[in-house]
Amino acid sequence: MQTGRDARSVKSLSRHTLEQMVTLSSEGILLADAQNPSLPIVYANPAYEDLTGYSAEELTGLSWPLVKRDSEGQPELERLKAAIGRSEACQVTLPDLRKDGTSWISRASVEPVYNARGELKYFLCRQKPVDNARGEGADQPDVEVTLLQRELGRARQKIANLDRVDPATGLLRFGHFQELLRRDLGIARREGRFVTLLVFEIVEFDAYREVFGSKAADSCQRMIGAQVTRVLKRAGDLCARYDESALVSAVLGQDASEAQRLADQITENVRKLGLHNPRAKSGRYVVIRAAVIGCPPGSSDDVEAMVVRSLAGLRATKLEEADSSRAAS
Numbered sequence: 368m369q370t371g372r373d374a375r376s377v378k379s380l381s382r383h384t385l386e387q388m389v390t391l392s393s394e395g396i397l398l399a400d401a402q403n404p405s406l407p408i409v410y411a412n413p414a415y416e417d418l419t420g421y422s423a424e425e426l427t428g429l430s431w432p433l434v435k436r437d438s439e440g441q442p443e444l445e446r447l448k449a450a451i452g453r454s455e456a457c458q459v460t461l462p463d464l465r466k467d468g469t470s471w472i473s474r475a476s477v478e479p480v481y482n483a484r485g486e487l488k489y490f491l492c493r494q495k496p497v498d499n500a501r502g503e504g505a506d507q508p509d510v511e512v513t514l515l516q517r518e519l520g521r522a523r524q525k526i527a528n529l530d531r532v533d534p535a536t537g538l539l540r541f542g543h544f545q546e547l548l549r550r551d552l553g554i555a556r557r558e559g560r561f562v563t564l565l566v567f568e569i570v571e572f573d574a575y576r577e578v579f580g581s582k583a584a585d586s587c588q589r590m591i592g593a594q595v596t597r598v599l600k601r602a603g604d605l606c607a608r609y610d611e612s613a614l615v616s617a618v619l620g621q622d623a624s625e626a627q628r629l630a631d632q633i634t635e636n637v638r639k640l641g642l643h644n645p646r647a648k649s650g651r652y653v654v655i656r657a658a659v660i661g662c663p664p665g666s667s668d669d670v671e672a673m674v675v676r677s678l679a680g681l682r683a684t685k686l687e688e689a690d691s692s693r694a695a696s
Contacts, residue, residue: 395419395494399431401454401479401487406431409489418473418494420466433463433475433492447477454479454487460497472497533608535585538592544607544615548670551603551619552662559664563626565616566677567595567633567655568685571647572612578646587642587653588614594636598629615677623661630657656684 389396395415399406408431411423434451438444443459450457456478463473473494480489531543539547548562555562569575569591576584588608595606595616609615618626634655642653658680662668668676 397492399490536589539607560620561622562662564660564677566658567614569612574646575644627659
């Protein structure tokens, strides 16, 4: 915070002079609204526009991109976010991206700015590129290479995850699930252990999708998947999206009777969610049916055979429910 002498010096300068100082600065200067949780940008000077390729008009009102980035595996960015959370000044060196997608290494200095009443008003960010040729960052001679390699590794990991995780539900893609299940079957055969497959079908899910739309249906399936993973919470348990109305899970080391108890618990937990399905003929809330197929030690079943048997079990369960319903009527 400014001392009394600093404040008097600033007041003696005209607003026009101060604006010119910021405009002519060779450092990129950004001002974010600290009173808004999303930290929207309220000002960017010409140097910042030159550094990033974004215009001030494009940036104004947007959340501060640097702070909104995922900080996993980036200790400098984690340190910056922690300092902002505590309203403290911070200086970090980290990679940034221009509008055209090219990367650059930025040295960012962030400071809180207070109003006359001592209330936090803005965060002031000053950024400039690290120039090792001029000796900047000499204490970290390989900072650019290190940070860019880290960013490249994170990008590769995200690309790999696109093939493994269904973006709509956050569950495993079925193809990746099959790969992991083949691994587990191999382990089970060597160690003489059970592998059990659980398949869950959302009853009359087409009716839910017709009423609420595809995005709501994806959200519903994600919530049901969360109930599955909450019960099947061991590290080796798997859960994947089979199709638009079914989930499939695998548990290692439990036989069909043990897995059936887990399936019953999951089914009950989904019922308790109370997700409304107004056009369903069987009831007014989302429910699931389950089929459990065990693969005992020494079995020669492969993944495809287990999936076929589990789907057949699901159809049999559906027919039993239909027969029970007709008998009751």
